[in-house]
Amino acid sequence: METNVEQKKVITFGEILMRLSPSGKRLLSQSNQLNFFFGGTEANVAMALANWDNKVEFVSAVSDDFIGKSSLAFLRQSGVSTLHIQRNPHPMGLYFMEEGTSLRSTQVIYNRLSSAFANIDWEDVKWEDILKEAKIFHWTGITPGISEKTYQGLKRALRLAAELGVEITVDPTYRKNLWNYGRGSREVLQEFISISNVFFGGTNEINEILNTNFSNDKNNFIKAAQELMKSYPSIKKVFDKVRISQGASSHRIYARYWNGQQYFSTDEIEINPVTDRIGTGDAFVAGIIFTMDKYDEQSVLDFANASCAIKHTIVGDVNLASEEEIWKIAKGNIEGRINR
Amino acid sequence: METNVEQKKVITFGEILMRLSPSGKRLLSQSNQLNFFFGGTEANVAMALANWDNKVEFVSAVSDDFIGKSSLAFLRQSGVSTLHIQRNPHPMGLYFMEEGTSLRSTQVIYNRLSSAFANIDWEDVKWEDILKEAKIFHWTGITPGISEKTYQGLKRALRLAAELGVEITVDPTYRKNLWNYGRGSREVLQEFISISNVFFGGTNEINEILNTNFSNDKNNFIKAAQELMKSYPSIKKVFDKVRISQGASSHRIYARYWNGQQYFSTDEIEINPVTDRIGTGDAFVAGIIFTMDKYDEQSVLDFANASCAIKHTIVGDVNLASEEEIWKIAKGNIEGRINR
Amino acid sequence: METNVEQKKVITFGEILMRLSPSGKRLLSQSNQLNFFFGGTEANVAMALANWDNKVEFVSAVSDDFIGKSSLAFLRQSGVSTLHIQRNPHPMGLYFMEEGTSLRSTQVIYNRLSSAFANIDWEDVKWEDILKEAKIFHWTGITPGISEKTYQGLKRALRLAAELGVEITVDPTYRKNLWNYGRGSREVLQEFISISNVFFGGTNEINEILNTNFSNDKNNFIKAAQELMKSYPSIKKVFDKVRISQGASSHRIYARYWNGQQYFSTDEIEINPVTDRIGTGDAFVAGIIFTMDKYDEQSVLDFANASCAIKHTIVGDVNLASEEEIWKIAKGNIEGRINR
């Protein structure tokens, strides 16, 4: 922990939401208390990287009240820089969750469309200062789906990042309850992917973007990745994680990767019981970004898959496992013995 | 939810108990707090039906104090009518529970034999008003096992219901720690089953009533059901749910049904982990009563089995799952994905 | 309790909000759990009245999700009718609160301007059905301050109520963080007060409405009330409660009343410590509405003041004290002995 590895500065841009959920598998109607956390896909990636001692900055807008203040304190806990986060009088975005178990599904309600982040003053963000020492800029499909303002904010950031030669990674998550401010998700994603370099997603995501129809097996994954790279030559790497669910409480996962020439995949890991599956994809992304330039490609994929796996055992949105714990799992040590 | 389906008015009569149990799988001796819920087999059926927008009335007696008042508030949450519930100075019935897990069994202690319900003023219940618009009257073997007063109360209700042509459904649950006020369970159940129409139970229950010895396989179930119908020709349908336990935390269940001519059964559903198995039988009964006259017989059985299954994932005594969630499981969708 | 007093049907129209606050006097940044309640000034009045066995209907719009569903269950606990509450896809309105203590003030954040209620389909509310058996319609200055839709909804209701001869009571609460959709608070309040009959408020509220400058002593209160009645002859009664705060934890309160001819006031009651001061004004209003036509004027004022006082000792937004408990305090019994 906190070793002195040379640090890469990573920038993420997105919304940090307050998450509220009853404890003990209760429904909200059976509760009078809610546990809360802060999270959001880009913030989750930022915090995981900061926990592994990377230099990270998260750019956003939060509410100018005691919730927004708490979200900043939360980010700072791991050492994420909050220097360029705006505060405005709009309310904090939030989501409520009833956690599923076994054959009962998790239910999520969002309250984010009029939030502080949706109303970000996008022209006021000092991207030049923020990006000048950055090595990586990471974005997701959530941010441009929220509002015209967040779309414009991301656009400016991506253009400048591309100009400055910052490596751009993308997780094109599609959410059906967004994209209602006027722009179409496909056009926007195509526009922004065309200047991105590393793609997180599988055949579903590629089908969504290219309007194709690949099935989910290995060969189709490779073909889809090739098709994506052909359409968007800036994309050099396609990382995918695959989940096999047996209800909400027992999952198996593995990861696969196409680097343009070669296919890699990991062993399957079983997680049972699943403690919290929110943010497991972000733990995967953070795992890749962290190791990408430091280890051989198989190790990179194994680490990211293990990072994703162990996140299922940690409550909240953020992967708080140490680098050491993850390598242990990446190397197949999943007995779960007591560390005294 | 709250759609305008034509509603059937269902009446149940029984005791609503306060349930108290330590959280986090603790023993009571390790705790200083208890979670509490209200429940009881007949109230559970009533509340599940009300949650699915049926018109339901629950008839009972509760304590005239802040616990009794809370039990009424609890019933009203789902919209169950509490108009004819008596309040008297006897204490609320209650039970304490240490929840088991894996190979440790759940332990239950009752405190109900001197309760408000056991002391109901049975002659004062306005059954004529209550039953006049009822379609279904549901009773269980618990009620007549508590006291002479509850026996007499049920007897009056059943006679009037039969007279008025209300359909009578029965779950003849046998509890060895009841039936100590003077009457024998077999005689009473026989008396009341002889005017009932729908029977919930399998070979165990039938053996108890008929003093027979059927084993638990399919053929014996059919034979037992036939024998029951022969003895009590008012019985037209026999619904049974079967549970295969692997400890307290992992169960498989399926349902079966004999309609006098034909045998139906469902697929097995696995629940792992089991969150709360109290009231799973009541969820099954409610599922049958809700769908019985509206769907084909296989769908009825599938819905009730799914209702029973999902109740295992919900804390408390009552099935709070929506109709939509249950149909999804009834149709085999048990992946437990997140609903955003 | 639940005695058979002749019931008056009261209608209230407004927003029911979810309230979320840390426990144990913590700040949100020190917490990971929030207690929640449902409340809102009009709903609080409705629930208190229903707890005292009045027939009450609350008209509103809530979110079509598990929070909205819970808010309906909450209302039904006391027996408030929820028959005409709309459900729409907008999020539930909510507020966050950090509870003050001693010299530290309570901090409140609202998230309601884009809520289900703000987006009510006001033309679709069946006011004719709702008001046909009503005796009293109660409104507050919150509702018309939220959005054009809630303004229009209230306007229709008030006009019809006035036509049908329903008595109209008003609590013209002014909130500076509302009234930003285009209309001015003074004009709207004047418009609606001109058809109302009972006014809850003191010199502050009257100054706000009449643009006057009365100070807060007895004589000025009487003059202000007279001035109000002169400007709006429909107003026949002016009820006011007065609070003397010594920090957030110790308050003294009394009530006063001008009936057009005569001044009434109560003794001062000290509350120390204050457990929860939200909804104390609503407890006062409910106390007046409940007793107004049944008791002499001094008793009415004493009951309402005692209702306000005891609410300070009850958590949540709603006065849950029984009629009997309140009369005891109204008659000066404030020793707080144990009731065994």
Place this chain on the structure above:
Amino acid sequence: METNVEQKKVITFGEILMRLSPSGKRLLSQSNQLNFFFGGTEANVAMALANWDNKVEFVSAVSDDFIGKSSLAFLRQSGVSTLHIQRNPHPMGLYFMEEGTSLRSTQVIYNRLSSAFANIDWEDVKWEDILKEAKIFHWTGITPGISEKTYQGLKRALRLAAELGVEITVDPTYRKNLWNYGRGSREVLQEFISISNVFFGGTNEINEILNTNFSNDKNNFIKAAQELMKSYPSIKKVFDKVRISQGASSHRIYARYWNGQQYFSTDEIEINPVTDRIGTGDAFVAGIIFTMDKYDEQSVLDFANASCAIKHTIVGDVNLASEEEIWKIAKGNIEGRINR
């Protein structure tokens, strides 16, 4: 603590009840959890004495289930002997409490009339073994008010104690919700007081027993005590504590004492806020019994009053303060500074 002072063996006989109450000043209808404690007037005296390193035995009957087992574990924590406590299949006695605050009163519901203790097998208690090394036997008016069995049990114990020359102390607490099994409270108390030696109570209690009408001032207290001693010459000492309540949260207390010749009284102590007033009288009794033969009479009264005072700051039924803490308060040190 745990010093080797010569210990007196004290025996108490009564019911230990489970107490259940919502936390945070909530009403039960607002809660889904209850805190629980064990307590009961005689058990409270026993435990306080054991905490101060006296040899104590508590004689009772508890339920033969996990609640009864926990009550024994609770008693043993302080070192009270549970050797002669019966276990039977009747349920544990219990009480529910909604804690008051400020002008709201505490509400208590009992569930004890059919309890294990009410059904004690009184002929089976080995009083000879229990009393043979006893110096003091303490009883209260609760025990003979519960049932004929508890009356008979106490009678046997008192007769044997008197025979063996054990000093008998009595707290003749009267509870209106007891005494419904057939015997009259006055006759029974007179019968038993006539062989007791130390009386805890003031003019109310003496009026109840002697059917007199003394008011509560100093002179009347002395006259009442004299009258009591005249009627029951076995009584040699009358100890009384006096409480002045300002609501449920702020009390002042002092103690007074008549030894047959001389009057003693303590200074008044203010307790604000009151954390828990249950068991404060028992803390007073325990304080007297503990010091009675070891210190001068003024110190005895001061210690007992301080013991009563500090119990108001301790949750649960039992005084857990150390001897040292109590002496500090008895000597007037009530600043409440931090002990590091």
Place this chain on the structure above:
Amino acid sequence: METNVEQKKVITFGEILMRLSPSGKRLLSQSNQLNFFFGGTEANVAMALANWDNKVEFVSAVSDDFIGKSSLAFLRQSGVSTLHIQRNPHPMGLYFMEEGTSLRSTQVIYNRLSSAFANIDWEDVKWEDILKEAKIFHWTGITPGISEKTYQGLKRALRLAAELGVEITVDPTYRKNLWNYGRGSREVLQEFISISNVFFGGTNEINEILNTNFSNDKNNFIKAAQELMKSYPSIKKVFDKVRISQGASSHRIYARYWNGQQYFSTDEIEINPVTDRIGTGDAFVAGIIFTMDKYDEQSVLDFANASCAIKHTIVGDVNLASEEEIWKIAKGNIEGRINR
């Protein structure tokens, strides 16, 4: 329970620690509350035996403050004698734990090297009084690893026990974070095992002590046990429990035993989910000590294995299951049905 079986007096000597851990599988950095228990290998054995109505004394030193006092209260709950436990001004030993789940390991931090027990006044323990009626003295490898003082204390106890013919049982647990006060673990264990009679451990433990290299299969276990008995002829019995972990949440266990002539083993029991694995080995040891002289050898082993198994379902360090519950599992009844 609490039947009058003839009791053997068992003495254990060791440290009782306070254990603190976040609830709900949280990391400490995500929590603001910690659950706490008391435990420690020798205390766990003592308490389990006392719960099964054996006469047991635990010898130790605890802090002279409110934590030490609480640890004594905890021990007394089950009836363990605390008569000879010292209290000194050093702090209570404690450990913090982040509970693992699935593939995430449990993390433990100790704070015990300067504790009250490490500083025990070993010359002051009255071993003659303590051991004079003892049948069994149980020790573990933890105690002599803490400090020179605890080493000396144990040495004196063992010598006297051996002299008095008390049967000596040993669980030579090796902990790498102990043994840093100067003595080597192997030498000390060899010294003390040479006067012990019953050995709890398998090939790992024997390898550690004998500096051998046995693998873990049945034949090697027998050979290792034989080798141990040859080296230390006082050892007459070797009991071992074997665990197969599939992550932190699912374990299978069985037990085996070499009595010098014959090998015994039990069936495998699966525990899923594991609620708490701390103290499962101590539950095994207690199971053997309890039954060793009362049942046939296969039953002894079955009981101990079942005791170990059920401990996995109980929170805290101590096995609180009743003898009856354990025999049920020992006999293969692991369905986990509800006991009403």
Place this chain on the structure above:
Amino acid sequence: METNVEQKKVITFGEILMRLSPSGKRLLSQSNQLNFFFGGTEANVAMALANWDNKVEFVSAVSDDFIGKSSLAFLRQSGVSTLHIQRNPHPMGLYFMEEGTSLRSTQVIYNRLSSAFANIDWEDVKWEDILKEAKIFHWTGITPGISEKTYQGLKRALRLAAELGVEITVDPTYRKNLWNYGRGSREVLQEFISISNVFFGGTNEINEILNTNFSNDKNNFIKAAQELMKSYPSIKKVFDKVRISQGASSHRIYARYWNGQQYFSTDEIEINPVTDRIGTGDAFVAGIIFTMDKYDEQSVLDFANASCAIKHTIVGDVNLASEEEIWKIAKGNIEGRINR
């Protein structure tokens, strides 16, 4: 908040401890959960200053485990720099607290004498880097009282600070349970005060240091301050806060100040109830340091007194109130109204 006022860099050096205490005024023996916070006098000063947007660095040593890691995350929440905090294998220092109320005192137990901080590698701290941009270095009498290592660490820091012209502030808190490693408190404090500039303390502290005997009135305070300045001419300012306790729940405080020529004092503020008095002195110190060079002397004293006052209403060790809230109180606004 987070305005761009010119920031002074403040350095503090000391121990950050974990604080553990039962909730709800329980004793530890009545609890199974403990709330925890991090705090310590120097860390409290640092965090309060950082919350008001000062640049602050805290220098210390923490344990190299999940507790130490959490303490760093805690500090970073407010933006305190943790760059030069060492991590070593010794355990985290901690303290347990039973919170008093009314006349019951708070009890505190420390476990810190063998902690990570007590074992700091004092020669390894990079004071040159740390102090080079510092304006103020704050120390307390706790740090040199813990161990020789912390004494040496502080000595080096103070010497360098003095050399570099950094202003040195001192709070010479004396704790009787420290100072047991060999050095005398008076000698050490005299040595270090002789190079300090701002003194926090009153007659008690000055008497301790100068071995004088001043009483606590205004004149004696002035004389004592003059005497101190005569003995240690580097001291230019003496700030004192005075507390009048009425039990643990109600305090009055005021502050006074001698600047060498002139006496200043504030009005008295009453706090009732006291929520948490730990860290109130540190809130005073932080208030002075924050305002000292920016406002007139009376305002400085008023702000610091208000900062101290509001800390009594905030749980935990750290003053989290905003600058705005404190000014409001400093200006006499203590009504505690709701801020909507």
